[in-house]
Amino acid sequence: MSNIHDKAQELKRTLAESEEFSTLKSLHEQIAADEVANKMLENFRQLQLDLQQKQMQGIQITEEEAQKAQQQFELVQQHDLISKLMEAEQRLSVIIGDVNKIITEPLEEIYGNPDQQ
Amino acid sequence: MSNIHDKAQELKRTLAESEEFSTLKSLHEQIAADEVANKMLENFRQLQLDLQQKQMQGIQITEEEAQKAQQQFELVQQHDLISKLMEAEQRLSVIIGDVNKIITEPLEEIYGNPDQQ
Numbered sequence: 001m002s003n004i005h006d007k008a009q010e011l012k013r014t015l016a017e018s019e020e021f022s023t024l025k026s027l028h029e030q031i032a033a034d035e036v037a038n039k040m041l042e043n044f045r046q047l048q049l050d051l052q053q054k055q056m057q058g059i060q061i062t063e064e065e066a067q068k069a070q071q072q073f074e075l076v077q078q079h080d081l082i083s084k085l086m087e088a089e090q091r092l093s094v095i096i097g098d099v100n101k102i103i104t105e106p107l108e109e110i111y112g113n114p115d116q117q
Numbered sequence: 118m119s120n121i122h123d124k125a126q127e128l129k130r131t132l133a134e135s136e137e138f139s140t141l142k143s144l145h146e147q148i149a150a151d152e153v154a155n156k157m158l159e160n161f162r163q164l165q166l167d168l169q170q171k172q173m174q175g176i177q178i179t180e181e182e183a184q185k186a187q188q189q190f191e192l193v194q195q196h197d198l199i200s201k202l203m204e205a206e207q208r209l210s211v212i213i214g215d216v217n218k219i220i221t222e223p224l225e226e227i228y229g230n231p232d233q234q
Contacts, residue, residue: 007128008219014124016223102125106133110145
């Protein structure tokens with residue numbers, strides 16, 4: 001495990017030092033320092049969270065709620081910092097997804113590839 | 118990303134070469150070659166899967182089903198190879214969990230630690 005642990009730490013440092021991560025961190029800090037942007041983003045996240053929780057509880061989302069979410073999304077997208085942040089989050093999420101795919105490849109040898117089933 | 122990719126590949130190799138992974142793979146092969154063990158494990162996995170799917174659909178699991186699952190679990194645990202396999206799976210699952218925790222630490226800098234909220 002110690003070897004695995006060391007390699008995981010190396011990977012972590014590489015991620016933390018990547019341009020993608022620095023960009024995300026910087027945008028996050030810029031938004032935190034911008035009261036309007038911060039509030040907009042907070043409201044949007046809260047709305048998303050509320051809808052997700054409803055879905056997880058099996059509660060049907062109304063037409064009105066879906067429209068409101070879409071409107072809020074279009075609104076925050078128009079904010080330069082927020083749209084850049086969401087893009088940066090998306091990029092990092094793809095990277096983390098790729099990394100997870102790579103490191104769990106050995107398990108595919110044993111259990112097969114779930115994507116191909 | 119290329120650097121991250123390289124480090125992820127290194128970590129993957131370390132995982133694939135670990136004693137924990139080799140043990141799991143070997144047990145999996147031994148069970149695959151043992152018709153009785155293989156059938157027992159398959160039945161148990163199928164039962165687990167059925168119950169999980171019910172839970173995900175919000176269907177209440179009956180007392181009888183829960184008892185059957187517990188009995189099946191006790192049964193497969195008595196099989197030496199299967200109980201060893203489950204132990205090996207548990208160990209690897211802990212390792213993968215630890216690895217994920219390490220590599221997503223940089224994100225905690227930005228989003229905070231969800232475990233502490």
